[in-house]
Amino acid sequence: MYDMKIFHHDKPLIIILLLTLLGRGLYLQLQYPLWWDSHIYIAMGKFIASNGGIGFWEWFRAPFHPLFLGLIGKMGFSIIIFGKIFDIIWSLGAVYFFYRIAEHLFERRIALVGSIIFSFTPVFIMLSGLMLAEPLAVFLALAGVWAFLRQRFFWTGILLALSFLTRFHFGVWIIAVLCSLLLEQGRWKEKFHSLLTTMGGFIVPVSAYLISNQLLWGKALKPFTEAQVLVDSAVWFYERSAWLYVERFFLACPLYLFVFMYGYLFFRNKEWRNTKKTMLVVVTILTFAYFLSISHKEVRYLMTALPALAMMAAAGIVWTYDYLRRTSSAFIKPKSFVVLCIVALLLPLPFELSFERPPQFHNEIGEILGENESRAMIVSTDPSLGTYLTSTIVTLDGTPFAAEIYARHKGKYDVVYIGDCDLQCHPQNQTCLDQKHDFWTTVREENELVLEKNWTFRENDVEKRYSCTYMVFVPKN
Template sequence: MSWKEKIVENKEILLVLLILTGAYILSFMAAGDVWWDAAVYIGMAKYIYSQGAIGLWEPNRPLLWPLLIGFFWKIGVDIFLAAKLLTLFFALGSVYLTYKITEVIADKKTALVAALLLGLWPIFFLYVSVLQTEIPAAFFFLWAIQRLLNKKYAQSGFLLALSFLTRFFQIFLILPLFLYLLVMVIQKKQEIKNILFFIIMFSLPVIIFLASNFLRYKNIFYPFELQSYMTQHTGWIFYQPWWYYFVEMSKENIFSIFIIPGIYFLFREARKQKAETKILFILILTGGSLPFLFAQHKEMRILIPLIPFFSVSIGICITRIYDVLEKTQKIMLCAFLSIIFLVWTLPQLHGNTYEDHLDFFYEKMQSVSENATLWISNPAFIAHTNQKASELIYYPLYNTEKMQDMEKKIPQKNVVLINSCDLLPCPEVDVGCQQ
């Protein structure tokens, strides 16, 4: 098939991608301030490629995203521009991969609906301009699924590892996938050699990461242990009840009410055709959602890697309803859904408009010597500079132990920048911190 024929065959999804490209680029014009986590990854990128001369370091963070954006910074590209272009690529790639996966699971019509839903999902749309790890991790995971459906087991395993090394929480989506493959082997529906290729290629990048942990911290699991500690002691401000996501998803995207009916249609159709593929999808969707549902720490951004699967489920529900309607009813359904989108979803689509109110600190940074020993309470203070943060006042937790440690290290030529709003309230059990 020639490239012209491929364009004609895929003209619908190409048009969707073109429209989304324009919308995402327009969202970059919002020009909000850098978010906390994005500032951390930018600082880590500079730290890695300057060999520790500038930037900052947080051991609990995955390394792939700072490695990617830092590479372009190292060759002279503005790091914010590099992060925006990479995130744009990963977002469009996620939409396209969602389309291709849905083609296999369902049909072309459903695939187009799912792609549109994902690309215009408010939290997904916002995070295209936030420059964090959620969308890159989703891209690598979707690519791994697409390769698996095409029986490219080694490629799938490798891409799955990249997803994990971009965002550690991807493990909750990865485990159902391993469970599915194990069941396929037990039922003799899958050759053991294919699974071995998959596991080996997944393990290689992870082993390299674990080895680097040993060389740096003498503990291969240190980033995970530290992340677990921080989740327990710093994540409490994000604690929400179990039903939080049901309410927030419905408020953000009313089409979320079709997710569960969509799963029902998948179960029903799995008995007739493409059973294994549909079961894989259901396992990822349900198995990947449950840990986040019952975890106390809840934020909408945490669900971004699952939104492609929510979009597919919604798309299946909508198209199955559409298929049983008569012509006039189909027109009415399309009109109704379009009105709902225009009234409910469209007003929520925007780029990064975050205002951090840190202009005083940014101005102060301009007069700080590059040789100064710099302590900061916010990673954004140095995101636009080539300064190195010698001490992160907020990290890993601001408490009595942290205060005592800093008191021992205060040098004479120290520059300390503290925004009191950056520091969490003292833990209730930490009496010394409260005093």
């Protein structure tokens, strides 16, 4: 009888989890191509699994996700297949913890509505199966918040540290939790103990990471202090205005406009006195403050605050529904409001979940290498070759480093694969333009062109088309 009571209480959650599983399963059937960062993580996983034999390691990326992919490879499983399966598991786990947290902070109706919004937000669905770090990071962050609400402070620190080490941006969650603890009413002795325990849990994984950085690179903070140098040469290409987040998130997913309704209620009803709810606002403010301050803007960056945004939107929707039920002269009936919300949830999905399939040339390069593929070395601007080929892949890491890396492997490589759009220079950066020209001159003089193809792209958030040329070279005899 007790088990049946639990089942009936959690029936909405079970249904949402089943719908989440069904939606992700159908989405995976579309077999959308992996992204650039997906191939990087796979290559890093292969590097771990092969003890450095294949793949490569990018020191400036958060390590936990590629370490997990490497563990999958170490166990003899396919990183691609099981990586996608675990993406679904992380998504289901994130929805589960979201529901529990929303039910604890608000009420069951908000947990129900928020879980549906969260689960079926296009960017969250889109990232399921791409083997990017966000699904794991958001799962760990929400697990950490749930541990915090259950007063398991050491585990709170551990889980939020792992979330941070999966995607550095998710460090806003530990800041929000610490703010909540500091603002909590109570005796300072108990508060200090909770803060110390939480920070103790956080420091354990993070200190291990910093020590490994010191041993490997000679600088514990190297990924935080020097990574920007690697992206400065190309970040201008992805520069967007703040309007991107309005157009591609709030207007594309209109239910999130109810976040602003909750913001009004938060101050009107003095909900800031509830430090746990304040935590959601802190995460949202910190996320937008950071990502609005940098040139490179993508909707997927909002995954950092998506759970908080979905909870607040759900609270705004439920309040509006209750208001319509209480008001006889409302401009819209409550049932009509529910229908509009369902339409607003589902209508964006077909448009937001479609994107271009970039060309891939691993089959052609595999044919060029023939039986020597597993022993070959490929110098490439694109990391995707490492996903599909067993060759050693050396990435050129952008225009500032391309010539140096190419020269270092001269006489060792079997193929050079270059996409000219991967070698970006700001039109006014003459130094970079000269480096690019000299690099191209050297490659063409020392190698023979065996394949050349053009491809025209149009990104969803870019109003112009642009063309890229892909070339495959082999050394001259």
